[in-house]
Amino acid sequence: MANVTFPFPFPEHLSALLPEILVAVLAMALLIVDLFVPKERKALTGYLSLATILVAGVALMQVADGTSVTAFYGFFTLDPFAVFSKLLILAGTAIAIIMSLDYIRSEENVGEYFVLMLFAMLGMMLLVSANNFVTMYLGIELMALSIYVLVGYQRDTLRSNEAALKYFILGSLSSGMLLYGITFFYGVTSSLDFKQIGEALAAAPSSEHTAVLLGLVFIIAGLAFKVSMAPFHMWTPDAYEGAPTPITAFMSAAPKVAGFVVFVRIVADALPALEHETVMILSGMAVLTMAVGNLAAIAQRNIKRMLAYSTIGHVGFVTLGLIAGSGSGYAGMLVYLAIYLFMGMGAFAVIVLMRREGIQGELLDDFAGLAKVRPGYALAMGLLLFSLAGIPFLGGFWAKYAVFIAAVQAGHVYLVIYALLFSVVGAFYYIRVVKYMYFDEARVPFDFSENRLMQATVALTAMAVVVLGIYPDPLMELCRQAVIGIG
């Protein structure tokens, strides 16, 4: 910690926080404005929150100049890594809000819903800019508390309540573990700053790392919960199934980006001295995560649950990038997270579009015969699912390619062979849905939401997957640029 002088000077480089400040102020203003919006015009709040995201994006591009800036007494960092992941988070939140416009029209307290999404987004933006444990914890809690409420948003649905309660209780437990782990690091190094912790640990002989090792285990457990890495994934299927589908899509993409980014910062800045132990723990968890995600997904009949396990499987693949470390590993993670954001959210958007008697098409059977009724939706869903399975040459293939190559370069050949095996297992349950859509007769009548913005979103995500599959180089180059200076 820097020397503290009184009275405090005003914080330096405050402009680096401009996007966050704008989101905070506009979200609060929106909360008040929404009180005066008549009930039948609540979609206005949704459009205003989209405008807020746009404003934040423009502000972000204004303050981002390709350099690394530390602001607020060294508690906040804005580097290309943070800027890129913030753009992903903004995009993910915007897609989730578009999905919600129709979905929650009939519900109460619509204004709260959108504002809570903005607050969750603000938490994630803080999280990816965290360069010490205090900012990290602040970001995690702001994100998690908002999402707990959003999961339980359908107050009259038992399933939604159950999901929110489970998520909340397990989430609080994991936050406790995280804090407990942080105390060990602070106790040993008297610092909360990632880089300073890294320096203090590097200076100490490795025989004296016992206490830190204990802290390391707790911190990894706490973070693994947030990104649903096995064996801390138990909440994921229940929370995903019970949450409103747009929130499920939101949870499967944006918080994973934020969680992995802060994971990278901790591993790269604070833990180089403990690299051997970190890699060992993470490898074990990656092996377990890939197996749990891909095997359990096969047994699911509910597509939201299936995609929940599929998310867990993908988290296992992303972890390979974290294990590989160094520039190419972290760049591979960013590529993976960026492509997953589009294909995962696109698949959820198709689910939101399929509605039957007011209930969302959630069972695999509901997709039977979709290709005959709505060939466009079936084609988009098919492309997204093939991409999730990692079929060349779609976006998902390059995502896997980027992390696998990095892991091979770092010498984890067996881990990559294992991951390849489970990608093949994963392909089975994705392609099964395609089979239902194209080769089975419709068993239930369809009913579709005809929201133009939604249809455009589905079309755009499917197109993104195809374009990135044919021409992935710009994205890969962008990610390589973003991680320069990390690790």
Add this chain to the structure above:
Amino acid sequence: MGAAYLANEYAPIVIFLVIAVLMGAAPLVLTVLLAEQRPDAEKNSAYECGFEAFEDARLQIDVRFYLLAILFVVFDLESAFLFPWAIVLDDIGLFGFVEMMLFLFILVVGYAYAWKKGALQWE
């Protein structure tokens, strides 16, 4: 660092935990061991100023109290922040003042929202 650090820094906490458990358990154990025990039906029954107990202590509490309690906690914490802030205000200067005003402003937004939503209305 390391094992020595664990022993030095955390030993008082372990000792504290042991003493706390002992202090809690001692009265319970000692009464069983030392006191003369001659229970009968009357002695074992619950009493309420001599009357028979006429209802269960576990009542359903109106959910509206819960809302008030949550709002109370927020402002309780606010005052917990305000006291130390007021004492060191000279040292932290204008920046400290502005920070607290921002904090209060955010609280006021939440309060205004709750008020307009009717969270403070009993009926």
